Amino acid sequence: MLDALHSRIADKRDDLVALTCDLVAIPTINPPGDAYVPCAKFLGERLRRRGFEIAYIRGTDTPGDSDRYPRMNVIARRQGSRPGPCVHFNSHIDVVAAGHGWTSDPFTPVVRDGRIYGRGTCDMKGGLAASVIAMEALIEAFPDLPGTLEISGTVDEESGGFGGVAHLAAQGLFSRPRVDHVIIPEPLNKDRICLGHRGVWWAEIETQGRIAHGSMPFLGDCGVRHMAAVLNAFETELFPALSERRTEMPIAPEGARRSTLNINSIHGGMEEDFDGLPSACVPDSCRMVIDRRFLIEEPIETVKAEVTGLLDRLATSRPDFRYRIRDLFEALPTMTERDAPVVLGVAEAIRSVLGKEPDYVISPGTYDQKHIARIGHLHDCIAYGPGILDLAHQPDEFVGIDDMVDSARVMAMAAHGLLTAGRA
Numbered sequence: 001m002l003d004a005l006h007s008r009i010a011d012k013r014d015d016l017v018a019l020t021c022d023l024v025a026i027p028t029i030n031p032p033g034d035a036y037v038p039c040a041k042f043l044g045e046r047l048r049r050r051g052f053e054i055a056y057i058r059g060t061d062t063p064g065d066s067d068r069y070p071r072m073n074v075i076a077r078r079q080g081s082r083p084g085p086c087v088h089f090n091s092h093i094d095v096v097a098a099g100h101g102w103t104s105d106p107f108t109p110v111v112r113d114g115r116i117y118g119r120g121t122c123d124m125k126g127g128l129a130a131s132v133i134a135m136e137a138l139i140e141a142f143p144d145l146p147g148t149l150e151i152s153g154t155v156d157e158e159s160g161g162f163g164g165v166a167h168l169a170a171q172g173l174f175s176r177p178r179v180d181h182v183i184i185p186e187p188l189n190k191d192r193i194c195l196g197h198r199g200v201w202w203a204e205i206e207t208q209g210r211i212a213h214g215s216m217p218f219l220g221d222c223g224v225r226h227m228a229a230v231l232n233a234f235e236t237e238l239f240p241a242l243s244e245r246r247t248e249m250p251i252a253p254e255g256a257r258r259s260t261l262n263i264n265s266i267h268g269g270m271e272e273d274f275d276g277l278p279s280a281c282v283p284d285s286c287r288m289v290i291d292r293r294f295l296i297e298e299p300i301e302t303v304k305a306e307v308t309g310l311l312d313r314l315a316t317s318r319p320d321f322r323y324r325i326r327d328l329f330e331a332l333p334t335m336t337e338r339d340a341p342v343v344l345g346v347a348e349a350i351r352s353v354l355g356k357e358p359d360y361v362i363s364p365g366t367y368d369q370k371h372i373a374r375i376g377h378l379h380d381c382i383a384y385g386p387g388i389l390d391l392a393h394q395p396d397e398f399v400g401i402d403d404m405v406d407s408a409r410v411m412a413m414a415a416h417g418l419l420t421a422g423r424a
């Protein structure tokens, strides 16, 4: 029986390539959130023709939403002939800007040497197309399958997911009893199951000084020099401490298997965009944005206290040191248990299709699983899809066609197993 499923997916190879190309050709660049409506409609109308009920849900009043750039999501739902669980495939339809360095037009997909090149092929329209083809083949091979299949195309993952999965989760669309198992086809490789991600905390630190004439800096107080003291404390105390901190989370790549901190930006003194010469001033402020990625072993309160503690020590030891710190964004680490049903189902499908044990990984960065866990309280969720994460957001991004076909077979088998679990 499952052989019929695999041969159907093999037969749909050209359809899979064409669907990926069609999706890539819709330039859903975020920011600003271009072409979300045509992309959502393209996906929704295709699945409507396959018997899915379609809902278009706009992330009204979410960051970036406007009549010019509506945050349009689509959920396709197909209820089977008999009751049963619901398996949901969630893909983001937004892509990051093309950037420089492309050898062909990023939104005119090129099929060459068994690969499709274009912005979003890997992250993650190839995965979206694989899940669509997998579900279409599954329905054709098993028309009276019990349970419910859902496929969603959601927006804004690249900018936090607030107009997309977070918005839908707040409406109960990623919670039981509506949904039981979620697979997110992010590009984690066809033989890997991604159980979750590290935590993230973004904050802005400002060191404050006093403006004065640049010829007499002793009359002022330089905010940039205070920030240099912060950076020095980071170098001598914080970075060494973070690099010592190891985790039990199986994060890939290996280098991310510890706590990290990126200095996202620093601005001090004169604005950067001006014509002519700068005016002679002592900077009265310097601002730095930090991007701290943390481990499941680290409570977020400790993560924050480590930074504020360092700043407080500077305030007592360094004359005139004053600072402000402001939270910008945070998400807790999440890690689905290895014996969760969706993990077992996809692992079994990988063994069957690829003839090997799956690798279990954790993503260094977050993705929409955070909203499904925190807002939807649904923990039977993983990322699984074709493509190599390192290629995401790069010029000449590509996805391998064989990898897409293989992962479509895994997705279809896994969905079949989850829908028929406990049944003959």
Ligand SMILES: [Zn+2]
Pocket (backbone or CB within 6 Å): 092, 123, 124, 157, 186, 187, 367
């Ligand atoms: Zn992605």
